[in-house]
Amino acid sequence: MASNVLVVFEKPIYLSFEPVDPHLFATALGVADTPLEISLLLRDSAVNYAVRKQQVSLKILGQEIMEANTSPGNVLSFMLEHGAKIRVVSQHMEVRGIHVDDVIDGVEVIDEREIARLVREHDSVIVW
């Protein structure tokens, strides 16, 4: 029986006609609606999910495709409010020009070497 789960995001998905990356909202549902302790690890290009001021909006033929007016950042904040821990890998941020100041409040910036500890400490790992 797993009680704590590490959910790993590697590749960000934007503007796919879902309100956000379906893996993000599936994870958010686990955080909000289940007794599981869910932690997120943002690595590789998915470190971008932790960036402030993501404005996901697009019109095709004059109509907005993103009706919910949300963003991955909003969903991360929602999960933080519901007790999730969210970590982002500093080396993967650095290579993409993302500074610590760019990161949403409450998201913890960690060293890449800590990934091994996280894998050890959780009962299950889901890599999306």
Add this chain to the structure above:
Amino acid sequence: MLQEEAEDGILTKKVRKVAIVISTGSYMREAPTTVLRLAEKLLERDIEVNIWAFEEAVTLTNREQVEHSEPPSLRKVIGDKHAYVGKFIDQLLRAGLHTSKLDWVTCILCAQERGVEHHQMNGVIVGTLGDLWKFVRSADQVIAIPAYR
């Protein structure tokens, strides 16, 4: 091949027809959104657009797509429901009636594999691999979106 045209005695090249090949479905990939964005802009410029949908892209035009309600606990952050891709393809096909022409062809083999051959929306043609190469042969520009992983 670009066609050369004389305008006021000066030879200029004109793009009249663009073929777009796409192999990915939506909801987990942004590529179909990009194709719709680009098709809209090319049609506005009186350019004929031929889209050839391969593999998972044949599901983009499945007419059975519907809006669904989002889980109650997430509505605060992701809203009540969201738009589906087929609605925008349908509207682009209709826009093509009044601007330049848009043809949307889905690969019959891929549609049969996925059980969507008889579920394609109006205006979409279920075609063959031969149509792909006819599109490529007749296009001034070919854009092939890779289905990378």
Add this chain to the structure above:
Amino acid sequence: MARYLIVASRDMTEYSNGPSLSDLSENLRTEGADVFFFLIENGVLSARKDSREAIRLSELSGPGIRVMADDVSCRARGIDRLHPGIALSSMDELADAISEGFGNIYWY
């Protein structure tokens, strides 16, 4: 003069062959062509100021090679500072360029 369009829709950092797009651009320029290098979708992650690929792209940018980043993709990803040499662009600008014709379009 021949013109070529290279579109990067992936985060070039994630793929071992990502940097080869810069080599392709450079080789086309060396052969006398003009190159439009357009970043879109996760490709714009290489436009953010000080990112590793942005530094490489800005070194390429100049006579014969224009590097542009799609505005919608940048806004979605919270990219509000582009590396020097990379210009904010749009789907309209891409469609205008395609309508003028390219020798070929290489979509990555």
